[in-house]
Amino acid sequence: xxxxxxxxxxxxxxxxxDQRQYNGSTAAPRRNQSAVGRLTYDYKMKYLFEANLGVxxxxxxxxxxxxxxxxxxxxxxxxxxxxxxxxxxxxxxxMKLRYSYGLTGYDTSTSGYLYNTAYSxxxxxxxxxAAANTGARWGTARKQGVGIVMGWSKNRLNLNIDLFxxxxxxxxxxxxxxSLLGASSKKINAASIKKHGIEIELNLKKSYKNGFYFDxxxxxxxxxxxxxx
Numbered sequence: 001x002x003x004x005x006x007x008x009x010x011x012x013x014x015x016x017x018d019q020r021q022y023n024g025s026t027a028a029p030r031r032n033q034s035a036v037g038r039l040t041y042d043y044k045m046k047y048l049f050e051a052n053l054g055v056x057x058x059x060x061x062x063x064x065x066x067x068x069x070x071x072x073x074x075x076x077x078x079x080x081x082x083x084x085x086x087x088x089x090x091x092x093x094x095m096k097l098r099y100s101y102g103l104t105g106y107d108t109s110t111s112g113y114l115y116n117t118a119y120s121x122x123x124x125x126x127x128x129x130a131a132a133n134t135g136a137r138w139g140t141a142r143k144q145g146v147g148i149v150m151g152w153s154k155n156r157l158n159l160n161i162d163l164f165x166x167x168x169x170x171x172x173x174x175x176x177x178x179s180l181l182g183a184s185s186k187k188i189n190a191a192s193i194k195k196h197g198i199e200i201e202l203n204l205k206k207s208y209k210n211g212f213y214f215d216x217x218x219x220x221x222x223x224x225x226x227x228x229x
Contacts, residue, residue: 072102
């Protein structure tokens with residue numbers, strides 16, 4: 001981790017490495033590993049920037065396609081930190097705009113080792129399992145969002161509005177294999193999914209000198225999920 005302040009400039013950085021193994025009662029252990037780096041910068045908490053880079057490995061895929069690289073960036077502008085805002089609207093304590101864009105990866109599959117075909121012993125003979133997909137790779141989601149954060153009366157009343165859009169492509173799905181082939185197949189990268197919507201959150205809180213306080217809020221969201229292919 002790194003955290004430094006240079007005058008009105010604030011910089012932080014962090015690198016995290018993670019490696020996991022899941023042990024089942026009969027199945028072979030399943031493993032994945034990842035390394036994530038994050039860099040943030042702000043000037044007087046007014047202009048905000050963040051960048052992330054993740055590299056993730058999954059045993060689902062052959063060595064050629066095992067690791068996926070997923071970057072993301074975000075920027076924000078806290079208008080309420082400007083002098084003209086404080087002077088003109090002293091009761092409007094918070095007004096922040098933000099935008100984010102990034103990629104995430106998906107390796108979800110009911111069967112493991114998509115690039116290998118498994119054989120099992122049944123009735124004195126070996127039986128071939130689902131056919132391997134040596135070209136299986138990470139499914140990817142491209143996400144972006146726009147947010148508005150507002151607060152009034154020293155942030156006792158807050159309103160957050162988030163617009164989001166997500167496109168998933170090359171997602172892993174079971175192929176349509178007919179019985180004429182005589183065998184099933186492991187998942188392939190063939191699905192595209194689109195999701196978009198809006199989320200609104202309203203919150204009111206207040207505290208009193210005798211120690212009593214209340215915090216009440218509500219959230220409403222509207223979204224659409226659509227299978228493109």
